[in-house]
Amino acid sequence: MPNLLPPCPSTLSLAIRNGLFGSLLSAACCCLAMPAQAEPARQEQRLYQIPAGNLDQALTQFAANAGLLLSVDARLTAGKPSLGLQGHYSPAQALSKLLAGSGLSAYFSDDGRVLIEQAVQASDALELGATRVKDQTDEDGLKDYGVPRSIETRNLEQLERFRGRSNADLLAGIAGVQTSDGRNGGGIEVNIRGIQGQGRVPVKVDGSQQSLDVYRGYAGTAQRAYIDPDLISSVTVNKGPSLDAAASGAIGGSVEMQTLTVEDILKPGETTGWRLRGSLADNSTADVPSDYRVRPRTERNDLLHAHDWSRSLAFAHKDEAFDLVAAYAERRNNNYFAGKHGYSRYDTSEISGGALVDANTVARNYWPGEEVLNSSTHNKSFMLKGTLYRENGMELGLGYRYMDSSFGEIMPSQIGRTGPSMTWPLGDFKKDIDRYDEAFWMRADPEYYQQCSAIDAPVPDGDNMWDSTGCYVRETLDPVYDYSGANRMVQFKPGNMKLHTLTSEFKWRPEDDSLARYIDLNGHAWATFGRSIMYNNIGFTAPQRGQGYQDEQSEKYRKSLESDLTNLKIGGDLSNTSRWVTGVGDYALTYGASYLYETIDPSRKPWQDDLENNRIERNAYRNEYSLSSALEYKPIPELTFTAGGRYSAYRIHDRNRQALYAAPAGAAPDAPWWNAEFAGFADNAELSGHGFAPAYSVSYAFTPNLMAYALYNQGMRMPSLFETTLGAWSAQPNYDLRPERMKTFEVGASLKGSNLLLDNDQAGIKLAYFSNTIDDMVTRNYRYNPKGRPGFNGELKIRNVDSFTTQGVELQSHYDSHWWFADASYVYNIKAETCDRAFAQALRDGGKTETPDCTTGGFQGSYTNTQNPPRYSVNLVLGAKAFEQKLATGIRMRYTSGPMYVLDKSWHVGTTTPQQHYLEARIYDYFADYQVSDELKVSFNVYNFTDQYYLDPMSQSMMPAPGRTSSLAASLQF
Structure with a gap:
């Protein structure tokens, strides 16, 4: 050769x-x-x-x-x-x-x-x-093994083979990737190598971003992306920061998804065609309860009596001038049932990593085989996209997507069984006037409210003063049943997210060689508009909205927890590559820019009374700018050096203004709005900042199949809207936040080849070590006064800590002989540590004298306490092909250990953000795909076929994962 x-x-x-x-x-x-x-x-x-x-x-x-x-x-x-x-x-x-x-x-x-x-x-x-x-085995199976960094891709066949039950199951089994709280809320929040949240790991679909910061009360926060997996063609997970023009702020990595393409829909050789797909699944309830007081059911269905279903229809056309794709998809999943085996591990006070788990365990809420409330989803989606091909190498793509998603959601703190008590939710508060005040629920004792009475201070309404009156109605309790002594749980009304997304893409690769060496242009522009109605607010800081309403369910959560927000994101990026060939090697200079505008505001105009009491939802906008460049130098084809960097800047404007009060007095001086007179508003807050982050790498190909690399990348993340603006629980945000700076070091090697065991087989293996340190990481802690004591109600505050570090090792491997195939990965997380000298000193001054400056996980109140990944994880797929490769069948095993650390020290534990105790789990899934004809393909799956009762890693909610679930699907191309 x-x-x-x-x-x-x-x-x-x-x-x-x-x-x-x-x-x-x-x-x-x-x-x-x-x-x-x-x-x-x-x-x-x-x-x-x-x-x-x-x-x-x-x-x-x-x-x-x-x-x-x-x-x-x-x-x-x-x-x-x-x-x-x-x-x-x-x-x-x-x-x-x-x-x-x-x-x-x-x-x-x-x-x-x-x-x-x-x-x-x-x-x-x-x-x-x-x-x-x-062949395609190399294109798909070994593609990631020739890249000198950590990356993992999933094609359409793999995504459909393991569709799973929840939207977050789309990413199950990817090395180094976990999804946080995927059973509650219908969204996806991705953790890569222990890093997640606040734009650190964005999820992109056809280049567009969509995410919503969701407050989870005592459990912390979540940044959810809402997607419809039935319209996704491929997924690429990039681990760590990069210099992609559109990757500003993505210091933990990114998840890039592509929607259905013409190749996914058309039969080989066809220019126009359709694809019809449908599925049925069991292990779900016949309906979603409409009453908020529910006994979880235990009567599972089977596949012959399936209640869960999906359907989709896609059309495609292509010719020399353009291609076009249109698709509609709908999926309904009702509440699922938990597994039946392994419950006793959570039920008793067993030792897990040196700490008792019974104090904070999923077994206190759900029994084996029970219906898991608030776990339903109902998605309706439509997409239309096309690409126009012009002369001289120009391409223009345009697209539109719409998604209407309803999903079960509950505040994690509201998950629990209620015993024979007259406290909420076994009571129903009936309002007599237009105003409802959360103070009733804080101060009133149901035992004394036998009749209607005034329950709050007079409320001004023009020239009149009205009393907010209500009546607490006793209810007849059903007999306590079965084993628990607690007979009901809470089923919230489903949340809802409506999304409209516009995308465009421009490519220019001139056919004229005199231009082609200097122009390789690519640009994107997109906009995403979403409106969300969720029940994730907290009562005493949520707007009370003095307007009349009548609800069939408890006022307690229907209005005091409702969050009705609109969110708009507009973004764009442009990049180009110019290349030169010289006598001393090849050069390639890539340079680009990006822009992001985002705004969030309440869907309804706030009431003055709410504004004066800091009962507000977020209302702010943010701009971010980025410039990036990288120079690649190849002195010889086998050796590559790269050096570059990114400059980023941002500006935030808060439309809300903090309500001010006169000098505090009374029993709670740290909470002046409880006992002082309103004294006007502060000025609107504006924040800005900027920074530069360099990046370097080197790779060497010893042979076409053996490669090693090392990289040192920095990345900067500017503070987010959620971290810097007023709203939800945050009445005193920190306007002095510094941008985060991620420092990533990675070294790795890969080996691949063919004809190893059998003719025409393919195999690859890749090993990587990573170390990530985020300087000035933004998280949440209690606000301590000079005497080392927490302020009022813990008084949580967003602030910078000194650093947060994660380290680990990843191993990926793939084998395909065309008759049997395997994918295996292993991840060992070495370290997850927070350092914060100032906060540790405050704890020591307050009496926790043994508090170290650096601790495993995070300090009390920190979001990192709920983002503690498994120490070990193993993913294994074993399959075989038969009948002229028309049948593919096999199993997948997913093993996760318990968390890296048990966070039970005094400096870990506080009123909020407790670590959820998940235990090791070994889950087996079965799959079978059969190509009946060129047009028809049938698939059968059994997920969790040993019916294990377990809690997903990094869950914020005490909701066990689905038990054994069977699914039957069929796809027809015509």
Whole structure:
């Protein structure tokens, strides 16, 4: 095989070496590892208009249009003709036609180059015309193993094979990735290597971002992304910060999703087609209770009497001028049932890592095999997108998505059984006038309220003064039943999220070689508008909205917890890559910019009384700007150096103004609004900041299949709207927050090959060590006074801590022999530690004399206490193919240990944000996919087929995961 550098340089070879290097949507992100861009470029179809003529010229034009780097001995192509090429093709298909009859073949290497060589009998590849390309196993199964950084991808087949029960199950089994509180609220919050929240790990769909910060009361906070997995075609998880133009603030990594494409819908060779898909699943209730006082049910259904279902219909068309995709999807999942085996581990005061778990355990709330309340979802989604192909390599894509999602949601602090007591929720407060005040619920004793009476101070209404009166009505309790002595739980009304998303993408890769070496342009613009109605506020700081309302359920949560917000995000990014070939090596300069505007505001105008008492919801906007660049240098094809950086800046304006009070007096001087006169409003707060973060990397390919790399990346995250503005519980935000600075060091190596055990098999293995340190990490702690005692009600405050560090090791592997296949990964988390000298000193001054400056997890009140990943995790998929590979069947095993640390020390434990005690779990899933015909595919799954009772890692809510669930699905292409 010839050397990758042409032994006989010519005008052709130099021109081709200046061809575009790959898709620029990811070029900046991968400028630390540019070879990764060859993969999407290799698969992407685009329009070619290459006239017949000399093969040298045809290959030169192909290289510029395809964005690939070709290496060729000029003597092989000298004097050979080409029939040219017209139409949409993938690079492999295009080269097959261009090289037809030439006696040459093309080999796609994993460093982003294409080698033209004499055609040989392929022993480790499939023949596609005259082009020697590796089959789909290499494209999908081994793609991640040629990239000099940590990345993991899932294609449509893998996503549909393990769809799971909740939306968060879409990411189950990815090494180093956990989803937080995926059973409560219908959204996805991703934790990568112990990092999550507040934009640290954004979820993107077709380049657009959507997320909503949700306050979870005593359990902390969540930043949820709402997606419909039934419209997702692929998922890519990037671990750690990058220099992608659109990755500003993503210091923990990112999850990038692509919606359905024409290739997912059309049958091979077709230009127009449809895809119809439907599924049924068991292990769910027949309905979602409408009464807030519920006895969890225990009567499971089976697949013959399925209550959960999904359906989707997609259309696609493509030709030389444009392609089009339209799809509708709907999925309904009612409340599920917990597993039956393993409950006793949580039920008794067992030792787990040195601490009792019985004090804070899921077993106190749900019994084995019971209905898990507030776990339902109902999604309706529509998407329409198209791409227009213009001359000279220009492409313009436009898209629209709509999602209406209703989902079970409950504040974690409200999950619990109620015994024979007259306290809420076994009481019903009936209002007689237009105003309801949370103070009733704080001060009134139901035992004394036998009749209607005034319960709050007079409320001004014009020139009149009204008393808020109410009547507490005794209810007849059902007999205490069964084993628990506590017979009812709380079923909240489902929350709702409506999303409208517009996306656009522009690509320009000139066919003119004089431009192609300098222009490889990619841009995105998008907007996401969402309205959410959720029950996640807290009563005494929530707006009371002095307007009339009548609810069939308890006023306690229906209004005092309701949060009705609108959220708008508008973003854009633009990047370009210019390349030079010199006598001392190849250079590629990638540079880009991004902009993000986001605003959040209440859907209804606030009442003056609420404003004067700091009972407000967030109402603010934020701007963020970013400039990035990276220079890649290849002195030889095997060695790559990269250096670059990102400059980021932000500005936040809070539309809310803090209510001020006269000098405090009385028993609670730290809470003046309880016992002092209103004294006007403070000025609107504005915050701003900026910073620069450098990045460096080096990689070396010892052979085409063996590679090692090292990188040191910094990334900056600017404070978020949630952290800096008034709303929910936060009446005194910290306006002096500093931006976070992530410092990531990673070293790794990968090895892959073919024909190892059997002919045409493929295998890969990748090992990586990582160390992440976030300086000035923003989190929440109690606010302590100079004497070391907490302020009123703990008085929580967002603030910077000195640092937060995570370290670990990841191992990924893949094998496919075309008859049996396996994927395995192992993660060992070494360290998760918070350092905060000032807060530790305050605790020591307050009597906790043994408090260290640095502690495992986080200090009391910190969000990191609920973000404690498993010490170990193992993911294993074993499968086999039969009947001419029409049947694929196998099992998946997911093992997670208990958390890295048990946070039970005095400096860990406080009133809020307790660690949820999850234990080790070993979950088995079965799958079978059968291709009945070219048009019809049938799938059968059993999730958790040993019916284990367990709590997901990093749950904020005491809601056990689903028990054994069977699912049957079918897809029809026509």
